[in-house]
Amino acid sequence: MSASTGSEPIVLASGQDHPYGIVAEGDFLYWTNYGEAPSFDVGGELPAGHREDRGAVMAMRKDGTSLVTLAPHQHQPNGIAATSTHVFWTSYGLRGGGAVWKVERGGGEPTRLAAGLRTVGAIAVAGRHAVFVSFFDFMDDDVMRVPIEGGEVTTLASRQNPAGIALFGAEVYWTNFVGGQVMRVPVQGGQPQEVTRPEAARRGMTGIAVRDGALYCTNAGDAGGSGGTVLTMRTDGTGSRMLARDQRLPFRIAVDERCVYWTNMGSADKADGAIMSVPIDGGTPAVLASGQRQPIGIAVDDAAIYWVNLAHGSKEGQVMALAKPPHPARV
Incomplete structure (x- = not known):
């Protein structure tokens, strides 16, 4: 059972072409417009001159003003991260052309x-390195790093299927969608380790966030998009507990000192997605915003929750904002 809140979301930007990832940094929001409907119909590799670079990296003040295109004509921009000086993103490259980029904010x-x-997906920045993943080949993908000034790409872990990525201290954590595990490895390199207990692995692991020594993860559920869950555990895998059940395709996740927030993507052809939250120490999940059209990426700051609605198969994607409720719902 889920509670609901009285706040109403606002549209910060509309007419976006398949917005995918979003990050909040300083007074600005940054997001990727994938530029086409995401697909896994890989086919053969296309030469660079035959690819349609319709994507873009966008920026806007959090109050909805000063919308600009930071990087036009990008090829399937996907994951995104930001520091105080730069924005970083991945170009997925389903049929070739995958890359990691940066631009000054x-x-x-x-x-x-x-x-x-x-097939380059999620990305995070750790000190002098950008850590990123490939995501497609069903336990034959990689977790990699590259210096933020450019240089050699180093593979930190292979034979993975990493859907989400997060950093805590000197380690990188990720979710394996097919294998159903949470994994970790030192950013500087080492032996990858399984965080989840083998008996706890469940296919469908997607988003991951970390705060104060705890991991928060989403699991998309069954192939029909039902039965999704949100769970938490310590970074060593102990103390695992369920925060929410029976979610509708939960995907990305964010956390602050009070609550855990996630996107329920819902159906590919309906506006039945939702933005959800639950107190960080457990309670009744709350519906913060319903009737969303495939909400996918999510970010939070001290004042608000931000997300992007993919709007699959159209150029009607949105960037949304919702003021945080004054107090989390509790049982």
């Missing part, structure tokens, strides 16, 4: 940090 010419990749 104030704009300028993008710099390509890594090229010649395929």
Whole structure:
């Protein structure tokens, strides 16, 4: 059972072409417009001149003003991260052209940090490195890093299927969608370790966030998009507990000092997605916003929750904001 809140979401930007990832940094929001309906129909690799680079990396003040295109003509921009000086993103490259990029937050010419990749997904920045994943090949994908100034790409873990990625201290954590595990490895390299107990692994692991020594994860549920869950555990895998059950395709997740927030994507052809929350120490999940059209990426700051509605198969994607409820719902 879920409670509901009285706050109403607002549209910060509309007419976006399949917005996918979003990050909040300082007074700005940054997001990727994938530029086409995400697909796993891989086919053969396309030469660079035959790819349609319809995606873009966008920026806007959190009050909905100063909308700008930071990087136009991008090829399937996907994951996104930001520091105090730069925005980083991945180009998925389903049929070739996968890459890692950065640009100054104030704009300028993008710099390509890594090229010649395929199916590049989530990304995070740890000190002097960008850590990113490939996601497609059913336990034959990689977790990688590249210096933020450019240089050699290092593989931290192979034979994975990483859907989400998070950083805590000197380690990178990720979810394996097919294998159903949470994994970790030192950012500087080492032996990958399974965080979840083998008996707890469940296919469908998607988003991951970390705060104060605890991991928060979403599991998309069964193939029909029902039975999704949200769970938490310590970074060593102990103390695992369920925070929400019976969710409708939960995907990305964020956390603050009070609550856990996630996107329920819902159906691919209906506006039945939702933004959800639950107190960080447990309670009744709350519906913060319903009737959303495939909400996918999510970010939070001290004042608000931000997300993007993919709007699959159209150029009607949205960037949304909702003021945080004054107090989390509790049982």
